[in-house]
Amino acid sequence: MREIPVELTERYAAEGWWTEETVGDLLTRGLAAAPDTEFRVHSAVRPWEGTFRDVEAVARRLAGGLRQRGVGPGDAVAFQLPNWMEAAAVFWASALLGAAVVPIVHFYGRKEVGYILDAVRPRVFVTAERFGRLEFRPELCADVPVVGVVGRDFDALLGDEPLTEPLPADPAAPALIAFTSGTTRDPKGVVHSHRTLGHETRQLAASYPPDRGRQLTAAPVGHFIGMVNAFLIPVLDGTPVHLTDVWDPAGALRLMRDHQLHIGGGAPYYVTSLLDHPDFTEEHLRYLRYAGLGGSSVPAAVTTRLAGLGIRVFRAYGSTEHPSITSSRHDAPEPKRLFTDGATLPGVEIRLAEDGEILSRGPDLCLSYTDPALTARAFDEDGWYRTGDLGELDEDGYLTITGRKADLIIRGGENISALEVEEILLAMPGVAEAAVVAAPDARLGEHAAGFLRMLPGHPLPGLAEMRAHFERAGLARQKWPEELHQVAEFPRTASGKVQKFRLRQDIAVGT
Structure with a gap:
């Protein structure tokens, strides 16, 4: 792990951005506050309906079973699952154990999955037997001590005795290893601690509009932002979870109408594919109040089109390494929301290098990569992260991304x-x-x-x-x-x- 400057550590703790709470503590507190909150999976192959209490029961039994198999703080638990209930159970169980969860996007192929499993050497790997292009390949996880396949033997991992309390863990220790494809040959493993992940969760939850409605999550939970939006923020807020395991605009439009579900944004495609679908009607606009756009280039033509329909658009900029660097608030002036990528969020600092590259640091910045060589290239001794993106700052401190150094x-x-x-x-x-x-x-x-x-x-x-x-x-x-x-x-x-x-x-x- 990289050396985080002492003055940053002290400042983040003094401001309350970093706490002694682990992700397991956060989940335990949130689940106890709203146990009867709805949790539903809209799926043609594995639908599920219940409450936070029901999912928590599975997660605690899974944690108990894995604990009996010797899994605990410091271990890695990997899963490659679609947006199913079992994905939440694995993530919550890992947090309760103080283990580092390793989510893998469900459409990654054998090349990427093999590399990730070899890089992190998890104690546990949970996957599906088959879903779309996902297919369980025993040879990829031959060296993993504990393997579970949903729909086949996942239930065998559940212990008779649930884990009743989260295991003590160091809040500065790894809580998440998220892999993201980049300019290198193989996916990059990004390591977040309980502190960085906890701050990101609290920060995102505080920035969302209070009247955003019951959200439908279609972004893969194997991806950083999909996972946070599906399995952490709703627990913190006590808001319902609605997942869908495929992105089908026609199906999403039906869910919006039949279940009064809202789409809150994401990559622009999630919104534009709805607007462009022949089934889209003015009735659906009531479930598109807001569009928080990021994760991809956001053309001005898209933001002005959405604004013309009465949708309140705001943009954000970040990455798996530094999830929330800048964002426009939903109540910021319209030109800032439509044409910039926002201002820095609490605790975040940015500066531009001579060539325009954006350098950032803040309480949600990752600890490091799993590859020390990548860590050495991306971070300097003062804690600045070289994003590889190019940008410009206006007189009000709002950032606009102008390009990428990275290929x-x-x-x-x-x-x-x-x-x-x-x-x-x-x-x-x-x-x-x-x-x-x-x-x-x-x-x-x-x-x-x-x-x-x-x-x-x-x-x-x-x-x-x-x-x-x-x-x-x-x-x-x-x-x-x-x-x-x-x-x-x-x-x-x-x-x-x-x-x-x-x-x-x-x-x-x-x-």
């Missing part, structure tokens, strides 16, 4: 490493060189576009051939290129590097 594609809120996709393209027969860049996408913000230099005598592969190749490679489908272009030669710098900005310009002008 990263953000598709519908999910990060895609260009390098990882390039390596798989290079394994195709006849490909001499490959470059992958972000292409504009009207629905998802961005998608991957591949540029290939082919060997003489080899034609550019078709999309069907390319997709079959990526399927065999086992890479998650959202990372696959959605368009291919052929080049005779790549534009390069004097040192031989491919000038990707010129490839992006070629896409923009349609060449």
Whole structure:
């Protein structure tokens, strides 16, 4: 773990941003305050309906069973599950045990899952036998001591005696290891403590509009913000949990109408896909009061469109490493909400480097990466995090993101490493060189576009051939290129590097 400057530690504690409460303590307090709050999973394959008390009972029995198997503070508990009740039970049980939970996005393929399990060496792995493209592969977790498969033997993990109290744990110790795809070949493991995760939960809960309504969570709970919004903030607030395990705009519109559920935002695609669906009516606008947008580029055309429909839009900026750097309040002046990414949140500091890169630090900033080399590159000795993003500050201190230093594609809120996709393209027969860049996408913000230099005598592969190749490679489908272009030669710098900005310009002008 990186060394956090003493003055920051003392300041965060003095301001009450860091407390001695663990995530297990937070959950215990919140669940006791509102045990009869509704918890419901809207699913075609695994629907579930009950209360916080019901889910807590499963979580405490799971914690008891895992404790009997020797799991406790300092261990890692991984799960790869859709937005199901069992995902909440695993997360809550891990927190009660003082273990570090490792959520894995349910659509990650065997390549990503194998890397994550090898990187963290969890004591426990819980997954589903099959869901969409998720398929249980015993060979990936052969070295994991305790494995449970929902729908097959998950119940065998439950102990007869529930864990009645959270186990004592160091609030500065890891509570969460969240993996996010980035500019490296493999997902980056981001380590958060009980303190950083607790502050983020309290901060987000305080920033949400009080009349936001009963929220539908469709963001994967294997992703940081989906997990916090589904399993922590509702417990802190005593508000109902409604999950859906697939994003289907038609289905979401039905749930909004039939169950009076609200969509509160997320990546712009979650909102625009509803507005663009033929089933959308003016009646649905009552369940779209607010749109807190982030996790992807937020075009001004989207924010002005939503505002024109009477939806109160506000934008936020952060990452898995530093979840909430800036945000506009829902009651901020409209130009700030529509056209900037907000002002710094309590305790957060930002400054711009000479090249415009955003540096940040604050009480919700992660401890480190699981890879020490990444940690050394991303953090300096004064606690500043190099975000890799470029921005500008206005006279009121509001930040606007202007670009990214990192070679990263953000598709519908999910990060895609260009390098990882390039390596798989290079394994195709006849490909001499490959470059992958972000292409504009009207629905998802961005998608991957591949540029290939082919060997003489080899034609550019078709999309069907390319997709079959990526399927065999086992890479998650959202990372696959959605368009291919052929080049005779790549534009390069004097040192031989491919000038990707010129490839992006070629896409923009349609060449």
